[in-house]
Amino acid sequence: MTLKSLYIITILFVITIHTSFAQNQKGYTIEGDDVVFTFHRSDYETLSHDIEGNRISFDDLNVDNVVVSGEFNNWSKYDWKMTKINEDTYQLRKPLSKFDDNFTWEFKFIINNEYWAEPSRNTFNAVDAVGENGEQLHVYNLKMYPKAYPDDKGNVRFRLRGYESANKVIIAGSFNKWNEHVFKMYKIENGWELKLQVKPGSYEYRFIVDGQWMEDPSNPDKVRNEFNEFNSHINVGKYQTFLLKGHQNSNKVILSGSFNNWNEDSLKMTKTENGYWKIRLPMSAGKHHYKFIVDGNWILDPSNSVREYDGEGNVNSVCMIK
Known part of the structure; x- marks a missing residue:
């Protein structure tokens, strides 16, 4: 399954310990x-x-x-x-x-x-x-940067390869109001790195290497800015658990939604011992429509009262990631 605009956001164990x-x-x-x-x-x-x-x-x-x-x-x-x-x-x-x-x-x-x-x-x-x-x-x-702050256990790791002779590298973006001084990156082997705890959302950012602004060369997701250059882009999400109670005699339950182009096979849910069908997956920030497919029958999420029309006459359950 591919989540649109979801850059690889993982929590990695960092061997080199920095002063946080x-x-x-x-x-x-x-x-x-x-x-x-x-x-x-x-x-x-x-x-x-x-x-x-x-x-x-x-x-x-x-x-x-x-x-x-x-x-x-x-x-x-x-x-x-x-x-x-x-x-x-x-x-x-x-x-x-x-x-x-x-x-x-x-x-x-x-x-x-x-x-x-x-x-x-x-x-x-x-x-x-x-x-x-x-x-x-x-x-x-x-x-106060309510959307992001440095944390060795943060959910987003920014890394810039090379530039080992640089004196200072800064990460600036829409998550910290493009501040040019606060989020200093640490020098590591073969480059620079900083881990941030970032709230789910869509953000643009750039690196500042000894005063020179540049996009992230390792991130293909980018948008053109007002200077006719490019800002790198990430959509920070989080893991979401979907549960469907009952239907214990069913053979197969599928989760399908706008986040996987309504695929009817890829997200198979697992039957639990406490009477639920369950699946947990990374979700990009924003609003998502979804339904369950129980042995071929499409149903709304009975535990979620938030529902919307999709513009084509269908009613879907709604999940907000924020």
Whole structure:
């Protein structure tokens, strides 16, 4: 079976271990559909008072509460209160949907609603900022790319063969708003590589090799862009399980749909011991029409109430991959 526009998306075991994005950064991680803010007391030595500006040693302060404060909540000192995990750790989990209006956010942690815990300059994801009075501030930079983020166990592996003499290779695309700096690739034997966790969808991308943009030479799926050049294209999908309950006396059940040109033979379902017919297969992102063929008889999915006409007078069950 061939899925249209589905570039080869597999999870591969990577022998060469790189230092991952999640391992290096402090202050937050992205886990599934959530941003998890994490405060570790051991990451800070001093604190600065919100009003007076004087710095004190962390050892001189008893921690009563920790709040996440940043551009996403108008630097509130009270709203995003964290949960105490142990004596040294506090956490707060927020859905990615809270951050859809922007793709970078500055934030810090505030202790007891009055002392700022600022990251040091050499912290991986810290940046310099300027306060209202011109003072230098050190803040975390929350890079929000809800559609993609680096992950050693990600579902998409980008690889560029050759260019071993290059100093820097970047992957940029519609999944990260074509940012030219963030997704740096790692040098491997015979080329460059980066694994991303990418949400299902259709995306365009290019490599930037020492400042020069280029398409992916190993990906034949490409589209012409506004510069009369080509962007490489992928349609990231995911595995979908189809189940049909009952029909245990049937001899054969087939899954057929728009994803395999309504082939009546290729997707044979397996009878399970708990009273179902089952099949699991990779699906490209988007909307798909389908039906089951039970011993030659076409039927809708009785467990799926979402149905549509196909324009030819037929009613089909609908599966959305997103």
